[in-house]
Amino acid sequence: MEKNAKIFVAGHRGLVGSAILNNLKEKGYSNFVLRTHAELDLCNQAAVVEFFDQEKPEYVFLAAAHVGGIVANNLYRADFIYRNLEIQNNVIYNSYRTGVKKLLFLGSTCIYPGLAPQPMKEDCLLTSELEYTNEPYALAKIAGLKMCESFNLQYDTNYIAVMPTNLYGPNDNFNLERSHVLPALIRKAHLGKQLMDGNWEFIRKDFNLAPVEGVDGTATQEQILEKLNKYGITLSLDGKVNIEIWGTGTPLREFLWSEDMADACVFIMEHVDFKDLKGDSKEVRNCHINIGTGKEISIKELAYLIAKKVGFNGNIVFNADKPDGTMRKLTDPSKLHSLGWKHKVELEEGVAMMYDWYINK
Numbered sequence: 332m333e334k335n336a337k338i339f340v341a342g343h344r345g346l347v348g349s350a351i352l353n354n355l356k357e358k359g360y361s362n363f364v365l366r367t368h369a370e371l372d373l374c375n376q377a378a379v380v381e382f383f384d385q386e387k388p389e390y391v392f393l394a395a396a397h398v399g400g401i402v403a404n405n406l407y408r409a410d411f412i413y414r415n416l417e418i419q420n421n422v423i424y425n426s427y428r429t430g431v432k433k434l435l436f437l438g439s440t441c442i443y444p445g446l447a448p449q450p451m452k453e454d455c456l457l458t459s460e461l462e463y464t465n466e467p468y469a470l471a472k473i474a475g476l477k478m479c480e481s482f483n484l485q486y487d488t489n490y491i492a493v494m495p496t497n498l499y500g501p502n503d504n505f506n507l508e509r510s511h512v513l514p515a516l517i518r519k520a521h522l523g524k525q526l527m528d529g530n531w532e533f534i535r536k537d538f539n540l541a542p543v544e545g546v547d548g549t550a551t552q553e554q555i556l557e558k559l560n561k562y563g564i565t566l567s568l569d570g571k572v573n574i575e576i577w578g579t580g581t582p583l584r585e586f587l588w589s590e591d592m593a594d595a596c597v598f599i600m601e602h603v604d605f606k607d608l609k610g611d612s613k614e615v616r617n618c619h620i621n622i623g624t625g626k627e628i629s630i631k632e633l634a635y636l637i638a639k640k641v642g643f644n645g646n647i648v649f650n651a652d653k654p655d656g657t658m659r660k661l662t663d664p665s666k667l668h669s670l671g672w673k674h675k676v677e678l679e680e681g682v683a684m685m686y687d688w689y690i691n692k
């Protein structure tokens with residue numbers, strides 16, 4: 332990638348897109364074409380055609396997608412499949428049509444079977460059933476990686492698909508209904524701590540609740556408690572505070588710091604071509620690349636790690652009525668390692684940086 336090349340980072344204000352943009356800037360790239368969701372809805376085919384015709388980017392990082400945690404994926408199944416197919420079809424096809432030199436498509440490790448052998452290698456794709464909670468999203472991601480592979484084979488394009496593990500970092504989504512587990516637990520633990528400390532004003536502002544004029548403090552506290560209860564943060568009979576963790580706490584997850592993820596994306600754009608991944612094989616499958624650490628932790632251990640970092644001394648309770656999702660999804664990152672990239676930030680350090688970012692944002 333030439334330093335003055337015109338680069339389109341789709342989704343540049345999101346968790347990964349913002350980290351990719353920063354990483355590119357740090358590495359000396361400066362010629363960006365950027366659009367917010369409001370400026371360009373990537374689901375709008377006509378608008379995307381016009382955008383590519385006008386701007387003619389040379390390189391594309393496709394980090395825009397309809398993204399959410401386990402409950403959002405499970406509830407809004409139509410949105411997750413439809414919007415993601417729309418976004419990726421529009422961006423990948425128009426990249427081909429206007430001669431984009433290279434594109435990086437961001438998938439997810441959800442593409443692998445729910446009961447895949449662990450750790451998951453790239454070639455366990457499509458070997459058995461997907462995990463139900465995010466099946467529509469995973470199917471869209473599989474379509475995206477197959478679209479890259481198929482355009483490469485038929486039209487000799489250079490599109491690479493990467494499959495990141497669960498990510499976290501600056502600009503993450505802290506919405507307690509839609510977010511992934513790590514930002515959700517940081518916010519729940521922090522709110523729980525504020526409640527234990529009687530810091531009502533902080534919680535009121537956090538939920539954007541207007542101060543109630545003419546009503547005494549008690550009424551306002553009731554409103555605040557109602558809001559907290561909705562998200563599983565409650566006063567406990569032992570005088571402490573309970574924060575609710577979804578599921579049993581036993582699922583295992585792997586977490587990668589978003590700035591490491593961005594570094595891997597830029598590294599791959601700079602150093603890896605589809606032809607290197609394909610080699611001499613005639614039947615091409617599984618050329619996508621896992622991006623992960625190869626290390627896992629249970630949700631329960633994660634909850635205690637976050638509580639310790641935040642200084643939350645209340646109770647952690649598990650709500651088994653909420654879904655666990657897949658019990659284990661650990662990547663095998665050996666392909667990525669053999670290409671020359673390895674993660675730097677370990678989970679404990681990442682959680683500390685994430686909490687710092689959250690309280691200072």
Ligand SMILES: NC(=O)C1=CN([C@@H]2O[C@H](COP(=O)(O)OP(=O)(O)OC[C@H]3O[C@@H](n4cnc5c(N)ncnc54)[C@H](OP(=O)(O)O)[C@@H]3O)[C@@H](O)[C@H]2O)C=CC1
Binds near residue numbers: 346397418
């Ligand atoms: N976060 C994670 O743990 C993981 C993420 N991934 C993948 O990584 C990629 C980036 O995810 P992440 O950064 O977490 O997601 P975010 O939700 O943080 O960011 C997604 C970005 O896409 C934009 N976007 C969404 N829909 C549209 C649209 N119709 N038109 C234009 N822009 C749109 C969003 O804009 P706006 O906010 O304005 O809607 C936002 O800037 C995605 O492909 C995701 O599937 C894969 C594995 C794990």
Ligand SMILES: C[C@H]1O[C@H](OP(=O)(O)OP(=O)(O)OC[C@H]2O[C@@H](n3cnc4c(=O)[nH]c(N)nc43)[C@H](O)[C@@H]2O)[C@@H](O)[C@@H](O)C1=O
Binds near residue numbers: 465510576
């Ligand atoms: C990366 C990948 O992420 C998604 O899959 P997921 O790994 O199941 O996502 P998650 O982060 O939402 O949950 C991880 C685990 O954590 C538990 N959990 C506890 N308490 C909370 C909680 O408060 N919020 C959330 N979200 N989860 C919680 C939760 O029950 C589950 O066992 C895909 O949908 C898809 O988006 C995708 O690409």
